[in-house]
Amino acid sequence: TATGTTAGTTATPGAGAEPELFTWEFAGDPYPAYAWLREHAPVRWTTLPSGVGAWLVTRYGDARETLADARLSKNPVHHTEEGKARSRTGIPGERSADLMTHLLNIDPPDHTRLRRLVSKAFTPRRVAQFAPRVQELTDRLVDGFAGRGEADLIHEFAFPLPIYAICDLLGVPAEDQDDFRDWAGMMIRHGGGPRGGVARSVKRMRAYLGELIHRKRGDLGDDLISGLIRASDDGEHLTENEAAAMAFILLFAGFETTVNLIGNGVHTLLRHPEQRAALQDSLARGQSALLETAVEELLRYDGPVELATWRYATVPVTIGGQAVAAGDPVLVVLAAANRDPERFAAPDTVDLARRDNPHLGYGHGIHYCLGAPLARLEARTALASLLTRLPDLQPAVAEEELRWRGGLIMRGLRSLPVTFTPE
Numbered sequence: 001t002a003t004g005t006t007a008g009t010t011a012t013p014g015a016g017a018e019p020e021l022f023t024w025e026f027a028g029d030p031y032p033a034y035a036w037l038r039e040h041a042p043v044r045w046t047t048l049p050s051g052v053g054a055w056l057v058t059r060y061g062d063a064r065e066t067l068a069d070a071r072l073s074k075n076p077v078h079h080t081e082e083g084k085a086r087s088r089t090g091i092p093g094e095r096s097a098d099l100m101t102h103l104l105n106i107d108p109p110d111h112t113r114l115r116r117l118v119s120k121a122f123t124p125r126r127v128a129q130f131a132p133r134v135q136e137l138t139d140r141l142v143d144g145f146a147g148r149g150e151a152d153l154i155h156e157f158a159f160p161l162p163i164y165a166i167c168d169l170l171g172v173p174a175e176d177q178d179d180f181r182d183w184a185g186m187m188i189r190h191g192g193g194p195r196g197g198v199a200r201s202v203k204r205m206r207a208y209l210g211e212l213i214h215r216k217r218g219d220l221g222d223d224l225i226s227g228l229i230r231a232s233d234d235g236e237h238l239t240e241n242e243a244a245a246m247a248f249i250l251l252f253a254g255f256e257t258t259v260n261l262i263g264n265g266v267h268t269l270l271r272h273p274e275q276r277a278a279l280q281d282s283l284a285r286g287q288s289a290l291l292e293t294a295v296e297e298l299l300r301y302d303g304p305v306e307l308a309t310w311r312y313a314t315v316p317v318t319i320g321g322q323a324v325a326a327g328d329p330v331l332v333v334l335a336a337a338n339r340d341p342e343r344f345a346a347p348d349t350v351d352l353a354r355r356d357n358p359h360l361g362y363g364h365g366i367h368y369c370l371g372a373p374l375a376r377l378e379a380r381t382a383l384a385s386l387l388t389r390l391p392d393l394q395p396a397v398a399e400e401e402l403r404w405r406g407g408l409i410m411r412g413l414r415s416l417p418v419t420f421t422p423e
């Protein structure tokens, strides 16, 4: 194919050297490197730490178009040309192929059919009804550390909240939720690294989900898995495997993302005291408008998904003037697009009241985040509760001491130690 390590390099003289990607420094703050790419090499062929090559798309306009381009496939299996799609998905437990035939890895017409079915069960109404439960889970977690004066907000708050929430929503019984927590922890810790434990976790989860679906078939309840089993479309039902893959992607797509939305969000608020004070004031007055725009702005400014998941050109395409060969993997850099000065006024400034904010944090097009209403509910509940109950929350370590996960698709902190006046 036409791609190679030199393609797309159009650096202007005097523009400064091309920044190195995927270093520790980059993991801490990738935004300067993305600004460089956006300006000088907006569609750039790069070699990922795994050794696999992919095009990085960094401008807002190109990103939005690419996300909705039907000529790009999400299916990794069809594109196993030498040296490319082969081992690249970065999805733990790739070999558990049956769990991997989920929404984010398939194209229409299968995608259309499955998405329609799940949308019947995972409705905005179901999410809205779930609000009191999310508040209860949040309160219980904050109760766990509020009297202590210090906490690690990732481990004690941002990590457990989404996993318990999704388990509850799916209908995983309380006594099994800690197993899920362990499997999910394994995936998040080793998502981009050694696969042994991850593959085992995925396998256990697959076996468990199969069993759970089987049990629910005989005793349908009010939960989402029962809803998935019940959902039908012109007489079509989800197969057991499709239901398991759906439950898996709901967990997988809805877990680490939400951990990081809460983690990155609190981190951003702690670093912008004036913005944070305004939000606290509005919460104290019982208003929710600023909270709503704040969650969107936190997603735009430092969202949990740094790069949208993989796409593959099925035919030769041109993205932002750059020729992309059939079979080439393409990664849309949401984090870069969301700070494009061509689309956002003062893109590197946090403005919790920002109104004109069509960010791509939840993606765009047919794969637009199915869980966005749940993510918003969790983030609003989590941030409002923390800021209201622990109003003098402060970071317990210096900015330089914070460690980022350095994954590829996701951006998030390993831990976020804080101090506050005990409740």
Ligand code: HEM
Binding pocket: 067, 103, 104, 105, 115, 166, 249, 250, 251, 253, 254, 255, 257, 258, 261, 303, 304, 305, 308, 309, 310, 360, 361, 362, 363, 364, 366, 367, 368, 369, 370, 371, 372, 374, 375
């Ligand atoms: C898809 C972001 C939370 C379920 C996506 C995509 C993004 C995204 C960017 C599109 C990926 C692509 O096109 O390659 C986020 C963010 C979240 C979040 C930033 C939290 C802050 C959730 C939650 C759930 C969820 C809580 C479910 C419980 C899904 C599913 C898809 C998806 C099922 C695939 C949809 C499809 O392919 O049709 N999400 N997500 N997400 N998300 Fe989310």
